[in-house]
Amino acid sequence: MARTRTVERPTIPVPAKISIVLVVNGAERPLKVAPWTTLLDALRDHLDLTGTKSGCDHGQCGACTVLVDGRRINSCLALAVMKDGTHVTTIEGLAKDGTLHPLQQAFIDHDAFQCGYCTPGQICSAVGLIAEGKAKTTDEIGELMSGNICRCGAYPNIVAAIEHAMGQS
Amino acid sequence: MINFEYARASDVADAVRQIAGDPGAKFIAGGTNLIDLMKEDVERPSRLIDISRLPLNRVEETTDGGVRIGALVPNSDLAYHPLIEQRYPMLGSAILAGASQQLRNMASTGGNLLQRTRCYYFYDIATPCNKREPGSGCSAITGLNRMHAILGTSEACIATHPSDMCVALAALDAKVQVVGPAGERTISFADFHRLPLDTPQRDTNLEPNELLAAVELPAEGFRTNYTYLKIRDRLSYAFALVSVAAAMELEGDRIREARLALGGVAHKPWRDALAEGALRGQEANPATFRRAADVLLHDAKGFAHNAFKIDLARRAIVRALTQAARGTPQSQSDKRIQ
Numbered sequence: 298m299a300r301t302r303t304v305e306r307p308t309i310p311v312p313a314k315i316s317i318v319l320v321v322n323g324a325e326r327p328l329k330v331a332p333w334t335t336l337l338d339a340l341r342d343h344l345d346l347t348g349t350k351s352g353c354d355h356g357q358c359g360a361c362t363v364l365v366d367g368r369r370i371n372s373c374l375a376l377a378v379m380k381d382g383t384h385v386t387t388i389e390g391l392a393k394d395g396t397l398h399p400l401q402q403a404f405i406d407h408d409a410f411q412c413g414y415c416t417p418g419q420i421c422s423a424v425g426l427i428a429e430g431k432a433k434t435t436d437e438i439g440e441l442m443s444g445n446i447c448r449c450g451a452y453p454n455i456v457a458a459i460e461h462a463m464g465q466s
Numbered sequence: 467m468i469n470f471e472y473a474r475a476s477d478v479a480d481a482v483r484q485i486a487g488d489p490g491a492k493f494i495a496g497g498t499n500l501i502d503l504m505k506e507d508v509e510r511p512s513r514l515i516d517i518s519r520l521p522l523n524r525v526e527e528t529t530d531g532g533v534r535i536g537a538l539v540p541n542s543d544l545a546y547h548p549l550i551e552q553r554y555p556m557l558g559s560a561i562l563a564g565a566s567q568q569l570r571n572m573a574s575t576g577g578n579l580l581q582r583t584r585c586y587y588f589y590d591i592a593t594p595c596n597k598r599e600p601g602s603g604c605s606a607i608t609g610l611n612r613m614h615a616i617l618g619t620s621e622a623c624i625a626t627h628p629s630d631m632c633v634a635l636a637a638l639d640a641k642v643q644v645v646g647p648a649g650e651r652t653i654s655f656a657d658f659h660r661l662p663l664d665t666p667q668r669d670t671n672l673e674p675n676e677l678l679a680a681v682e683l684p685a686e687g688f689r690t691n692y693t694y695l696k697i698r699d700r701l702s703y704a705f706a707l708v709s710v711a712a713a714m715e716l717e718g719d720r721i722r723e724a725r726l727a728l729g730g731v732a733h734k735p736w737r738d739a740l741a742e743g744a745l746r747g748q749e750a751n752p753a754t755f756r757r758a759a760d761v762l763l764h765d766a767k768g769f770a771h772n773a774f775k776i777d778l779a780r781r782a783i784v785r786a787l788t789q790a791a792r793g794t795p796q797s798q799s800d801k802r803i804q
Contacts, residue, residue, distance in 0.1 A: 310469070311469055312469065312470075312471045312472070315472065332470055332471060332472035332514065333467045333469070333470060333504075335501070354505065355502050355505065356498055356502060356568075356569060359566065359568060362568055368542075368571045369567065369568050369571060370568050370571050370572045371498070371568045371569065371572065374497055374498050374501045374502060374569075374572065375497060375501075375572065376472070376494075376497060376501065376514075378472050378516075379494070379497070379516055379518055422567075422568065425567070425568075425571075426567070429542075429567070431546065434799070436799040436800050436801075437799045439702070439799070440702055440798065440799040441567050441799075442567075443566055443567075443702035443703040444565075444566020444567055444568045444569065444703060445566075
């Protein structure tokens with residue numbers, strides 16, 4: 298079917314890149330980004346932090362979940378320029394001194410993934426979930442993790458891993 | 467996404483000045499809907515004016531006993547705010563029924579009111595859509611319309627407003643405070659969102675040069691007898707087929723005051739004064755609730771794939787009013803409907 302758009306705005310010239318600083322996993326990372334660079338693309342393409350995954354790119358699957366100033370968000374729907382000066386935590390920043398984060402260990406112990414593509418997002422989301430402190434029951438974990446899709450269907454083990462880590466924290 | 471320029475607003479006055487100076491510009495706050503629409507090429511702003519750092523992020527009590535919610539308060543902060551949890555639990559419940567926690571952490575209060583429909587044809591730039599391109603036609607009326615409206619539709623558009631939060635705000639009789647070049651004005655919630663009529667490209671009565679600054683709640687929060695019941699295709703993280711915000715004040719078995727608003731059924735949160743009138747002064751029982759549902763759905767009209775919504779809405783209204791009367795609001799984590 299033909300595109301119905303008839304009125305096109307003149308394309309504006311490419312604006313100059315904007316200098317920002319993100320504090321990623323504790324380290325200051327100065328960057329020059331175009332206005333339309335998402336936080337996801339800044340992490341993956343500018344900083345080579347490819348642990349954060351691009352899934353749907355529309356905020357529906359949760360694969361791109363990272364923590365910004367301690368809160369879990371979909372990095373695919375955030376513009377990097379708008380996050381200038383914030384602290385960003387990705388899956389690469391969770392292990393400390395060679396020891397896995399309790400949630401990373403729990404995901405291994407509970408066999409909470411198959412293909413693993415959603416796992417960085419699941420784990421970052423679960424870190425946010427535990428910090429929020431709102432989920433007390435299995436139902437509540439399920440509900441508050443519903444922004445993270447797992448097409449392998451590892452949900453029961455994901456919930457078990459989170460419950461286990463929650464009990465430890 | 468097309469190329470665009472980026473600017474930050476230094477204060478509210480600067481934001482209003484900047485938007486007035488550039489008809490191609492748009493404000494951005496949480497970005498959860500706008501960025502998505504830009505990726506789909508539905509929204510094509512030449513400039514984004516970042517208002518996310520403006521000091522509109524407070525939830526505070528007003529002198530008349532109500533609560534003022536800054537436009538930039540994130541959905542999650544609002545849902546869990548002590549003033550909302552304690553005094554307006556229907557609002558908190560409705561917020562938690564929508565989106566995911568990641569999105570609620572990003573999405574702003576003002577943005578929730580201003581989000582666009584999720585009609586598939588609005589999103590698909592290969593198809594005609596009067597909301598996206600006025601005069602091009604409505605693909606949904608003769609197309610796939612399972613998610614579409616049954617009330618207040620027009621020949622130009624049968625899209626629904628997707629918000630859960632707004633359904634509760636409508637029932638609570640909220641007001642919207644906006645700032646424009648001429649100063650501030652207040653819009654009642656009922657007048658904020660529009661019916662499609664022959665101008666479906668306009669979702670709200672906010673002018674293009676105005677900034678949504680706050681939402682104000684009146685003192686009455688219906689903290690005892692309320693519910694937000696959302697019916698959808700999945701148990702979580704899906705838009706409503708039908709949702710019902712129901713609240714009442716009871717005197718014994720009699721309904722002294724009633725509020726009833728529906729989501730997923732119209733171009734705006736659907737609140738019906740006649741249906742509320744059918745509840746007021748009556749005994750809180752299933753016969754009363756069915757009468758109110760009949761009044762509200764009197765003019766409902768289904769299309770090829772969504773006629774089921776009429777019966778679904780009727781049942782959801784009766785169930786929600788029952789939950790509200792009993793004081794047993796729908797849980798947003800245990801999804802069994804009781």
